[in-house]
Amino acid sequence: MVTRQETYFEEFEVFSRKTQSSPVQYHFSLLAPNEDIAIMMAQENFMRREAVDDIWVVKRQNIRKMTVEEKKTLQRMDNKDYRTTKGYGYLKKKWRKYEQGMLDEKEIMSWGGGVTNEE
Amino acid sequence: MKNEALKNISIKELLLQLADDDFIHSYRGAEWLGLAPHIEEDVASASISQDTMGHAAIFYKLLEELGEGDADRLAHDRPAKERRNAIILEAANGPGYYMKDPDYDWAFAVVRNYFYTEAKAIKIQSLQSSSYEPLAEVAQKVQMELYYHLMHWKMWFVQLLGSHHADAVSRMKAAIDKTLPDFAGVFSLGQYGEEMVELGLIDGGIQKKWVEAVTPIFESVGLATTFKIGMAKGDGRNGVHTEDLEAALETLSEVYASDKAASW
Amino acid sequence: MNVLFNEMTEQEKLNHFIARIEAGEKIEADDWMPEDYRGTLIKLISMHGISEIMGALPEKEWVPKAPTLNRKLGIMAKVQDEMGHGQILLRVAEDLLKPCGKKRDDLMQDLFNGDLKFHNVFHMEAKTWGDAGLIGWLVDGAAIISQTNMLGSSYGPYSRALHRICAEEVFHAQHGEAIIMALAEGTEQQRKLVQDSIDYWWESLLLFFGPPSKKEVGSSKQDITIKYRIRTSTNEELRQAFFSKYVKRILSLGYTIPDQTLRFDKESETWIYRQPDWGKLKVYARNEGPRSQGRLSLRRISYENNKWVREALAPKVM
Ligand SMILES: [Fe+2]
Numbered sequence A: 001m002v003t004r005q006e007t008y009f010e011e012f013e014v015f016s017r018k019t020q021s022s023p024v025q026y027h028f029s030l031l032a033p034n035e036d037i038a039i040m041m042a043q044e045n046f047m048r049r050e051a052v053d054d055i056w057v058v059k060r061q062n063i064r065k066m067t068v069e070e071k072k073t074l075q076r077m078d079n080k081d082y083r084t085t086k087g088y089g090y091l092k093k094k095w096r097k098y099e100q101g102m103l104d105e106k107e108i109m110s111w112g113g114g115v116t117n118e119e
Numbered sequence B: 001m002k003n004e005a006l007k008n009i010s011i012k013e014l015l016l017q018l019a020d021d022d023f024i025h026s027y028r029g030a031e032w033l034g035l036a037p038h039i040e041e042d043v044a045s046a047s048i049s050q051d052t053m054g055h056a057a058i059f060y061k062l063l064e065e066l067g068e069g070d071a072d073r074l075a076h077d078r079p080a081k082e083r084r085n086a087i088i089l090e091a092a093n094g095p096g097y098y099m100k101d102p103d104y105d106w107a108f109a110v111v112r113n114y115f116y117t118e119a120k121a122i123k124i125q126s127l128q129s130s131s132y133e134p135l136a137e138v139a140q141k142v143q144m145e146l147y148y149h150l151m152h153w154k155m156w157f158v159q160l161l162g163s164h165h166a167d168a169v170s171r172m173k174a175a176i177d178k179t180l181p182d183f184a185g186v187f188s189l190g191q192y193g194e195e196m197v198e199l200g201l202i203d204g205g206i207q208k209k210w211v212e213a214v215t216p217i218f219e220s221v222g223l224a225t226t227f228k229i230g231m232a233k234g235d236g237r238n239g240v241h242t243e244d245l246e247a248a249l250e251t252l253s254e255v256y257a258s259d260k261a262a263s264w
Numbered sequence C: 001m002n003v004l005f006n007e008m009t010e011q012e013k014l015n016h017f018i019a020r021i022e023a024g025e026k027i028e029a030d031d032w033m034p035e036d037y038r039g040t041l042i043k044l045i046s047m048h049g050i051s052e053i054m055g056a057l058p059e060k061e062w063v064p065k066a067p068t069l070n071r072k073l074g075i076m077a078k079v080q081d082e083m084g085h086g087q088i089l090l091r092v093a094e095d096l097l098k099p100c101g102k103k104r105d106d107l108m109q110d111l112f113n114g115d116l117k118f119h120n121v122f123h124m125e126a127k128t129w130g131d132a133g134l135i136g137w138l139v140d141g142a143a144i145i146s147q148t149n150m151l152g153s154s155y156g157p158y159s160r161a162l163h164r165i166c167a168e169e170v171f172h173a174q175h176g177e178a179i180i181m182a183l184a185e186g187t188e189q190q191r192k193l194v195q196d197s198i199d200y201w202w203e204s205l206l207l208f209f210g211p212p213s214k215k216e217v218g219s220s221k222q223d224i225t226i227k228y229r230i231r232t233s234t235n236e237e238l239r240q241a242f243f244s245k246y247v248k249r250i251l252s253l254g255y256t257i258p259d260q261t262l263r264f265d266k267e268s269e270t271w272i273y274r275q276p277d278w279g280k281l282k283v284y285a286r287n288e289g290p291r292s293q294g295r296l297s298l299r300r301i302s303y304e305n306n307k308w309v310r311e312a313l314a315p316k317v318m
């Protein structure tokens, strides 16, 4: 068995998360001999001027991307209102008749901060 | 009254040591800009040199506040014999000049950076409870950035020594043998060291703590832990320096010295 | 309709490709692309990337010499950014080179043997602190004009790289202005530093944008880059933009530009200027500028001296 040694490194993709509640964001790729060095390079190469809460490095070969053919599966017809609130907007008017507000996204998400008891 | 004077001089001496160490250390780091083993490391280590220069600036500022003169003057306009940095930190990165034929040794850079950062982390830890309040406050801030510096250099140290690459291991060992004989200069507190410790400005026994900190790292890469730490070239804290510092200061102050009164 | 992409003819693929870029879509590294598109991008981006790396060197020379602690910090951060731009761009170029089996090693070798060129401005000397300021102010200014022109590039990775880069260039421009402003408002000696720098760099700044057309140097890549929507403006349009943005600023500080013929012609709405010596572009391309060899030698030394590090840590492939 032959040990082939190259003088250059592996490709790592770098991701970060700004805060504990934000989604992970892709930055760029870098070359490093291993993941420990890759993670040590990541912040100073791509996030020198921004605060981050966490960093991920992933060896590029471990990322499976879509092929051109597969990307075609991403297309959708524009007829899926039934899946979103857009298809139910008429409720606002309906509820108004009964003197009730709309339980829209803004209202429902606001319950996360606690609901005040009321009649 | 005499005590007060002694206290003042001890504070100033300590601040000068801290400032001058970081100033020259950052300079040696900055000479590596554009020359590191790979581009990603060039970018990453440049941040450490900047942080370190930033720390020097903060320490000079504390001296400025004590009436020692402008921070920029303190950094640029003191001859070698007035400098308090450890001699090992002024040693050139290798033969050559940073602009022409820099025959620099990455093994020496890694060893010196790791050893120094470990020592600095121990000092800064102690300074957080310094009896000199402004210094204690600064130490708390500086400490935040040392996590990265230390992890960064420790990683290089461990990976190169643990690489089982004969050339790398022998270069690293040679660098350790070059660094340790002068490394006690980093632990020295100079002629007012006793007063500094008595006054609660900083804890003594830095060297012992350093040995405790690096011993497991040495063991993890199979290195002997018989440390022969010395001050072969003298104690920089007392103004003893080498030609390497003279040359560095000439470069560092070239523009500043062209017009000391000008605003740059 | 149901033809698999891989089963399309070359012509169909090309049509599909052109349709995509004309619709404003971005091409990604793994997408099919015509060979001359790939070739043009490789040339453009590897030259851009290596120019960032070589371009870090003139200012690096002034990092330790910067006259105050703050200036030392600022210029260190700036040099670091330029290395960072090099990193980002070389990664983009390396991905394009993958089908050709080339890696970063090969790019470095190409640089050393003269196949990979770097921009004319970085062959020049940075002799004074004034030059260090002027590089940030006007060389970065020129670079900003040419880089922002490609922000909307049809090649997605390049466009994204340029967005990261241009965001940092804003800092570079202000860093340069700050150095220049302090000198311009300083002593006679300091003021003179800036004038000397303008005089020394002016021609290089004009050369930087490249020749107006093929006839000046015998070849030009601008047609193909515009055709493939890699950029939008011609060399001359970019040079004109540079005049429009910077001439007034230079004059407002009381400095002169070493070209008495320079003027804005209202009728044609263009700047009239003395043509630089276009032949110099060829001289620099042969690495025969004042600092070409010195800077190449720095990179070569760093590459050779640190080979053991890369060897020791390179992943072992069984
Ligand atoms: Fe740049």
Ligand SMILES: [Fe+2]
Pocket: C082, C140, C143, C169, C172
């Ligand atoms: Fe720049």
